[in-house]
Amino acid sequence: MLLSWSLFILALGGLTFAAPSRRANYVVHEKRAAEPSPAWVQSRRLESDKILPMRFGLTQSNLDKVEDILMAVSHPHSADYGKHLSPTEVIEMFKPSSETIEAVKNWLIGSGISPERIRLSGNKGWIELNATVAEAEDLLDTEYHVYEHEESGLEQISCHSYSLPAHVQPHIELVKPTVHFNHRVARDEGAPGKLKRKRESSLGKPSPYNGPKTNGEHPSVAPSLDSCDEYITPACLRALYNIYYVPTQTGKNTYGVVEFTPQAYLPTDLDMFFSNYSPSLVGTRPVLVSIDGGYPQAQYQGFDYNGESDLDFEYAMSLVTPQNVTLLQTGDMVEGAGFDNWLDAVDASFCTYEGGDDPSQDGIYPDTAPGGYNGPESCGIIAPPYVVSTSYGQDEFTATPAYAIRQCNEYAKLGMMGTTVLYASGDYGVAGFGGECIDTATNTESVNGTRFNPDFPATCPYVTAVGATQVSPGYTVYEPESAAETVIYSGGGFSNIFAMPSYQAAAVTHYLEAYPPPYTAAQYNNSGNVRAFPDLAANGVNYVIAIDGEFELVYGTSASSPVVGSMITLVNDARLGAGKGPVGFLNPVIYTPGFASAFHDITNGSNQGCGTVGFTTEPGWDPVTGVGTPDLTILMPMLLGLP
Incomplete structure (x- = not known):
């Protein structure tokens, strides 16, 4: 019996050692829409201690009904034509559910972010967090790089894609700043x-x-x-x-x-x-x-x-x-x-x-x-x-x-x-x-x-x-x-x-x-x-x-x-x-x-x-x-x- 228990402990240890990392359940959430023009050159990794104002756009309720609700007050054959909603009614109609808010908060806390750093916006549509680049890269399984424009010397940051845990992804519409990349610089001369x-x-x-x-x-x-x-x-x-x-x-x-x-x-x-x-x-x-x-x-x-x-x-x-x-x-x-x-x-x-x-x-x-x-x-x-x-x-x-x-x-x-x-x-x-x-x-x-x-x-x-x-x-x-x-x-x-x-x-x-x-x-x-x-x-x-x-x-x-x-x-x-x-x-x-x-x-x-x-x-x-x-x-x- 003792031998069998010892073998079980060894087997359990082997299973623990071989278990996949938490990244295994990550799925790609967004990719950059378009690659930068050749004038934008990737110059370096963004410094890990830089602070990023992270914003997690929470999935709103009733988004599958947006067109139906809009058509009801806008289609000339609708009995509700012209019965427009008040701002308060719109907020209540689409605010994220409590389940969504808690799912994202629990993920952040479970990833090592202290609760007092997490802020919920007034309309409950966003969760905000000032995070270091290192923290953001860890949360999103990504890398931030600095891109420099060859002619102007201007810089901007971006990641090529980012991922979210599969159980969290349905609760987040988008994360900023991440993949959005501006592709042009001004051609005007003489302005600051x-x-x-x-x-x-x-x-x-x-x-x-x-x-x-x-x-x-x-x-x-x-x-x-x-x-x-x-x-x-x-x-x-x-x-x-x-x-x-x-x-x-x-x-x-x-x-x-x-x-x-x-x-x-x-x-x-x-x-x-x-x-x-x-x-x-x-x-x-x-x-x-x-x-x-x-x-x-x-x-x-x-x-x-x-x-x-x-x-x-x-x-x-x-x-x-x-x-x-x-x-x-x-x-x-x-x-x-x-x-x-x-x-x-x-x-x-x-x-x-x-x-x-x-x-x-x-x-x-x-x-x-x-x-x-x-x-x-x-x-x-x-x-x-x-x-x-x-x-x-x-x-x-x-x-x-x-x-x-x-x-x-x-x-x-x-x-x-x-x-x-x-x-x-x-x-x-x-x-x-x-x-x-x-x-x-x-x-x-x-x-x-x-x-x-x-x-x-x-x-x-x-x-x-x-x-x-x-x-x-x-x-x-x-x-x-x-x-x-x-x-x-x-x-x-x-x-x-x-x-x-x-x-x-x-x-x-x-x-x-x-x-x-x-x-x-x-x-x-x-x-x-x-x-x-x-x-x-x-x-x-x-x-x-x-x-x-x-x-x-x-x-x-x-x-x-x-x-x-x-x-x-x-x-x-x-x-x-x-x-x-x-x-x-x-x-x-x-x-x-x-x-x-x-x-x-x-x-x-x-x-x-x-x-x-x-x-x-x-x-x-x-x-x-x-x-x-x-x-x-x-x-x-x-x-x-x-x-």
């Missing part, structure tokens, strides 16, 4: 280094992502309706889309336009433009909401600093006057900002300690750097405007699915609360910024790539993506427009991340079956079950703007988005006057067949890129101009007739 870095490292940088383009032409004549094929003015847009409604509910209605510092309007430019095209607005300015220290700076001037903001407010203010337009100026002059920063400001439930933002993508506030905004992070400082237009974006390829999906869900929540969120669809057709496409052999972006490169957040199914049209040369505003093919090409195509939402399934399926694109699965996601964009369009070519004391012509879906935003703002005014609420998430309405007559169908043009002619416009929805351009005299009474 940190200003250049953050303009380029922010997702929402003012240039060149979706910012207006110029051909250098300076109009020397006073444009009229007879010359709208060469010079677009507010009068041209009114004639194109029948924008003749005068707001009456200016005290109730709200229209916000997002700008990212250092992009800012110049007051003298606004007055120069208004003097010519909207005299009653001379001296009028947008209502400033400063987010994370943002303000309309005038220290740096030039097209890259003033072009977008001048364009947005010269046209948005002209089209909705006397309605005020709110400027959501985001980010200070040192760090700048990304999309998460403005979302923090309009929805307190999206905020966490230090904003829950990604240091590689967003501004982290307070900013203690000299000249930085050292005040509290702007969290829930303003109710979401009824309409928000954003003319910025990034290539979807550079965003990991976890990052993109989490942000996209936030747009859905804004829709549930009654906000219409508009994003420009991009200016390079089926290609990404700068005409770059995806090189599948190297998993990088390149002008020699052959796979189409869609735009984000335009690919998020819970925003309204706006493409671009133009008045064809020699045509008038009273004749059909075509897809934008002068200087820019309307961004459009199919997501590589997001599934097809139910509201567009019939329209997109019809396009793919009736007009099958002549491209393979190697060139774009032709599965037929993914989000397609844009949703609609508006003119984006030959805009006359006042910029830095002179008139220039500009081009871009960055012009189209605020124009559509202006039209929906006028619709909201009419609904508010009738005792109703704002329209909120717009897409389920515009894809409903009964609303087709409210849009001018665009059937001429394409959106070339990646060595192809791109997709073609066709009768009905297409991945160039969506369902077409709005006719406000038809759309407004239709939307006014909804509950």
Whole structure:
């Protein structure tokens, strides 16, 4: 018997010795979306004693019901149309479960992290931990490296992938900072280094992502309706889309336009433009909401600093006057900002300690750097405007699915609360910024790539993506427009991340079956079950703007988005006057067949890129101009007739 017990102890010891490490149950959670360009060189391992502000995004409840909940308050055939949720109801609907919070906490404590170091955010959406690099690498079974840009000398950190224990993985959506990697650096000369870095490292940088383009032409004549094929003015847009409604509910209605510092309007430019095209607005300015220290700076001037903001407010203010337009100026002059920063400001439930933002993508506030905004992070400082237009974006390829999906869900929540969120669809057709496409052999972006490169957040199914049209040369505003093919090409195509939402399934399926694109699965996601964009369009070519004391012509879906935003703002005014609420998430309405007559169908043009002619416009929805351009005299009474 003694011999048998001894053998058992030896066997047990052998089993203990041979047992797998705790890494055996780890599974890869995220991988870097795209490899850095050759200009970024991996220089060294990140020092093990450096402190990282780790943020664990907890899996929210009811995420499988996001589309159903949003459709219930947004689809014109729903009995609950227009019954938008309150911020409190949204928080309660999606807050992580107690089981999720405890699972992640217990894992961290079991890994040697003391309980007092672990913080739970106010909305219970994030667990926060300041950890050394050594601790983070141990928790995530990864390695952090420093990458240096050969030309600028700028550095950023990243890991290629990270893993989580299998029993913890279902409770975590994403971990920051980890695999997110910014692939570009600024090309502007003369601006301070940190200003250049953050303009380029922010997702929402003012240039060149979706910012207006110029051909250098300076109009020397006073444009009229007879010359709208060469010079677009507010009068041209009114004639194109029948924008003749005068707001009456200016005290109730709200229209916000997002700008990212250092992009800012110049007051003298606004007055120069208004003097010519909207005299009653001379001296009028947008209502400033400063987010994370943002303000309309005038220290740096030039097209890259003033072009977008001048364009947005010269046209948005002209089209909705006397309605005020709110400027959501985001980010200070040192760090700048990304999309998460403005979302923090309009929805307190999206905020966490230090904003829950990604240091590689967003501004982290307070900013203690000299000249930085050292005040509290702007969290829930303003109710979401009824309409928000954003003319910025990034290539979807550079965003990991976890990052993109989490942000996209936030747009859905804004829709549930009654906000219409508009994003420009991009200016390079089926290609990404700068005409770059995806090189599948190297998993990088390149002008020699052959796979189409869609735009984000335009690919998020819970925003309204706006493409671009133009008045064809020699045509008038009273004749059909075509897809934008002068200087820019309307961004459009199919997501590589997001599934097809139910509201567009019939329209997109019809396009793919009736007009099958002549491209393979190697060139774009032709599965037929993914989000397609844009949703609609508006003119984006030959805009006359006042910029830095002179008139220039500009081009871009960055012009189209605020124009559509202006039209929906006028619709909201009419609904508010009738005792109703704002329209909120717009897409389920515009894809409903009964609303087709409210849009001018665009059937001429394409959106070339990646060595192809791109997709073609066709009768009905297409991945160039969506369902077409709005006719406000038809759309407004239709939307006014909804509950």
